[in-house]
Amino acid sequence: MSQTIVALDCMGGDNAPGEIIKGGIEALKENKDVFLKMVGRQEDVNRELEKYDYDKTRVEVVNATEVIETGEPPVVAIRTKKDSSLVKCMYMVKHGECDALVSAGSTGATLVGGHVIVGRIKGVERPPLAPxxxxxxxxxxxxxxxxxxxxxxxxxxxxxxxxxxxxxxxxxxxxxxxxxxxxxxxxxxxxxxxxxxxxxxxxxxxxxxxxxxxxxxxxxxxxxxxxxxxxxxxxxxxxxxxxxxxxxxxxxxxxxxxxxxxxxxxxxxxxxxxxxxxxQMDQYGGAPLLGLKGLVVKTHGNSKAIEVKNSIIQCISFKEMNINDKISKKLAVKKEN
Amino acid sequence: MSQTIVALDCMGGDNAPGEIIKGGIEALKENKDVFLKMVGRQEDVNRELEKYDYDKTRVEVVNATEVIETGEPPVVAIRTKKDSSLVKCMYMVKHGECDALVSAGSTGATLVGGHVIVGRIKGVERPPLAPxxxxxxxxxxxxxxxxxxxxxxxxxxxxxxxxxxxxxxxxxxxxxxxxxxxxxxxxxxxxxxxxxxxxxxxxxxxxxxxxxxxxxxxxxxxxxxxxxxxxxxxxxxxxxxxxxxxxxxxxxxxxxxxxxxxxxxxxxxxxxxxxxxxxQMDQYGGAPLLGLKGLVVKTHGNSKAIEVKNSIIQCISFKEMNINDKISKKLAVKKEN
CATH class of the missing domain: 3.40.718.10 (Isopropylmalate Dehydrogenase)
Incomplete structure (x- = not known):
């Protein structure tokens, strides 16, 4: 089985970075196929990581100096905060360095970033967020x-x-x-x-x-x-x-x-x-933004570690089942008819 | 204090006529200003009324041979079933024989009847149903x-x-x-x-x-x-x-x-x-259809006596407070601006 590489936005959400990183560690323990790129302020991420004993060969810390706050206008945030954890995650998915990203940050910025940076699968009119x-x-x-x-x-x-x-x-x-x-x-x-x-x-x-x-x-x-x-x-x-x-x-x-x-x-x-x-809502993982060229998963802003973990695990099935290929084929068939 | 005359659609709703008429009797007992025109199949209404001891000077039974069922297309029902309890109630409000009507029957038919028969207050674009x-x-x-x-x-x-x-x-x-x-x-x-x-x-x-x-x-x-x-x-x-x-x-x-x-x-x-x-929804009375020339109150299809009673009592305040005059004046002021 191949690895699923997930970019984890360690700075997004009410409980970042503590619960986000804790959830990441739990995902690593639960499934050996998970590889995490933990994106955020290096010193913050490392400080949290030091609390845990985990398989260091499956974690890479990616430094991102900026943070997108919840109240910021999404379009402006995505355009101007190029060194934010969320935007960096988006580009890593776009460039194929990751299979998916998980963020508990601003919903608006995640939607905008998904559209603008990751991009739609051909044939998809509007990518929906589906919890x-x-x-x-x-x-x-x-x-x-x-x-x-x-x-x-x-x-x-x-x-x-x-x-x-x-x-x-x-x-x-x-x-x-x-x-x-x-x-x-x-x-x-x-x-x-x-x-x-x-x-x-x-x-x-x-x-x-x-x-x-x-x-x-x-x-x-x-x-x-x-x-x-x-x-x-x-x-x-x-x-x-x-x-x-x-x-x-x-x-x-x-x-x-x-x-x-x-x-x-x-x-x-x-x-x-x-x-x-x-x-309760948080028993499930996050909501995928479907119809994009890579997988973007939005978890609740108040996510605790368990939801972050579930969201990461969800990415494995998404990759294994080739969801994007299936969507692409399904919508292409419709266009031909 | 003057009487509030309410037309009660005794045939509408899942629990008609039993609970509807029971609710009517309870309203009569609770408030001396209520006068009820009980509209429905005469024999059915009288059979129910016989069960109770009540002030007969404040009740009039109005015979209506037809019943509008829940599944019927509302426009057709209102047009063709002229001798239905609901349509009769509507005309009694329109002609000023009653101050209000209360029905637990078809929502669609009540909305259509309100528009078509009772009619809008001048200046009201669309009468809303407001529970x-x-x-x-x-x-x-x-x-x-x-x-x-x-x-x-x-x-x-x-x-x-x-x-x-x-x-x-x-x-x-x-x-x-x-x-x-x-x-x-x-x-x-x-x-x-x-x-x-x-x-x-x-x-x-x-x-x-x-x-x-x-x-x-x-x-x-x-x-x-x-x-x-x-x-x-x-x-x-x-x-x-x-x-x-x-x-x-x-x-x-x-x-x-x-x-x-x-x-x-x-x-x-x-x-x-x-x-x-x-x-629970039924703790309150029914929902008024606001902006009509008379008061139309729709109660839940599964209304029990208590909700019917509350709906009838509600009509008294509506009349006393001259709600329709106030709506008329408010919307007229807006038009002038």
Whole structure:
């Protein structure tokens, strides 16, 4: 088995560089095929690395003097901060020095950098950001959550195709069910984008289109690939966080109301925590930005080591399954028809 | 105090006519100013009414032989079923025989009937459907959740104005905070609709615009009036149901895993149920369809008596506070500027 070389943006994210580098070390331990290029301020990276005992033949530290902050305008940041950890990671993927990059830094800068530096696969109109979201039946791919807020029907069709390839090959879901987010099940429902996309997806071969799904059915796990524009995708993702967070807080508050409930809480605490874990975003790795010439994986800004590790491990399957070749072939076939 | 005359669609909804009529009876008991015109198949309505002891001087049964089913195409249903309970209710509002109507029937038919039969207040471009949704800090108005899926910026501006009037007068929120649903806080974020609407709302006097809010902040209660197009509004509403429902199911499952957790469950059951109640949709009354010449209130399809009752009671404040006059004046002022 060949090595998968991952550029790790050690300076991006709320918990950088500590948790990022810790996650990298854990990935090295979990899988012998991982080689990491740890990109960031050399002295910071080395200081963290000194804390661990690890296989030094599979780590290279790449110095990058600048850091892109969360609030910076993405386009400006990518253009001007050439010596930032993120931009350096992007160029390493572009030049084939790495198979993939993982960053917990600015989403905007990652999207812009992916487009501008790494570049699109021929035939891909808009590269979508596609996180795995928890459902009652396991994970589903929410595609798009990225920057394509004013998407066209043909963009959404490509999202459906790329998402199917991802779920089939990376998540091993056979014949993944593709659902179009809409306000009702009937085909005449929805806004213009949804109505036109419905028609295109209905006539498309090679995907398992199950029709419209209502947002309520997403957490229920009705579809494996949840197709929508990035505005709606963002609302879905944030509603998961918002409703989940508030409900959890309310439950916790309830458990503390009296001595009786406090005793009850002690009895269920461990199990409840386990349950809640299965419904949290960070149980999965990061979100791939699909349709680029290399793999760019964005993990949550508040990622801890475990999520960083999962994101790195995810890159191995992505490379082994030749996802980009498959996307390239799939979209090329469509163009010929 | 004068009477508020409400037309109650006794045949609409999953639990009609039983729960609808029960809710009507409860409203009569709770407030002496309520007069109900109970519209539906006479024999069905009378059979239900016989179960209760109530003030017969405040009830009139209006016979309607037809029923609009949930699956029917709304436009066709409204046009052809002239003797349906819903269409009869609509005409009674239009002709001023009633102050308001309450229906748990088809949302589509209610929206269409509201537009076509009751008609818009002059100056209102698109009447939005605006349910109250639960937040950590109480209720917020989600406006629009109706049929305006391809809305224009000027529509959303009117939603902000009408929503502010509603929250201030009906829910007694002083200077209600208006938030525009977007994918980030910064004003340059979002799709074209959001960006243009942001500019218009920023320059609008007479509302308390707090800027963009992310979907995560909706359940947290950051805004009192949550402005969006109906597609996004539908996604928000359904995500509440979906995430809430799945999490609750998971928590319940956890409580049943062992003898220990079952004992724990017994100790927290009552309190947990109370907590969950505060985060359910049906704690509030129905959703008003704002901007019409009369009041049309749509309650959930699965409404039980309590929600029907709350919806009817809501009509009293709506009438007393002269909401329609206020909307009419507000939007007229805007036109003159």
């Amino acid at each position: 795995l979201i928890p459902t009652e039946k396991g994970g589903a791919l929410l595609i798009d959550c990225g920057a394509n807020v004013d998407a066209k029907p043909s963009n959404l069709v490509q999202f459906a195709q790329m998402g199917s390839i991802y779920m089939e090959n990376i998540c091993k879901v056979k014949n993944p069910k593709v659902g179009l987010v809409n306000i009702g099940a009937e085909e005449e429902k929805g806004n213009n984008l949804a109505k036109e996309t419905y028609q295109l997806l209905s006539n498309l071969e090679g995907i398992n289109f199950i029709g419209n799904i209502e947002a309520r059915e997403i957490p229920e796990g009705k579809a494996d690939v949840v197709v929508c524009d990035a505005f709606v995708g963002n609302v879905i993702l944030k509603m998961y966080e918002g409703v989940g967070g508030v409900l959890l807080k309310k439950v916790k508050g309830t458990l503390m109301t009296s001595l009786k409930t406090k005793i009850g809480a002690l009895l269920i605490k461990k199990e409840l925590k386990e349950t809640m874990k299965t419904f | 109250l949704i639960p937040t950590e800090k109480g209720g917020a108005l989600l406006i629009d959740c109706g049929a305006n899926v391809d809305a224009k910026p000027s529509n959303l501006v009117q939603f902000a104005q009408m929503g502010s009037i509603y929250m201030e007068n009906i829910c007694k929120v002083k200077n209600p905070k208006v938030g525009l649903v977007n994918i980030g806080a910064e004003e340059e974020k979002g799709n074209n609709l959001a960006k243009e609407t942001y500019q218009l709302l920023s320059n609008l006097e007479g509302i308390n615009f707090i800027g963009n809010i992310e979907a995560r902040e909706i359940p947290e209660g950051k805004a009192d009036v949550v402005v969006c197009d109906a597609f996004v509004g539908n996604v928000i509403l359904k995500m509440y149901e979906g995430v809430g429902g799945v999490l609750l199911k998971k928590v319940k499952g956890t409580l049943m895993t062992s003898l220990k957790t079952k004992i724990g469950a017994l100790l927290i059951k009552k309190e947990l149920k109370e907590t969950m109640k505060t985060f």
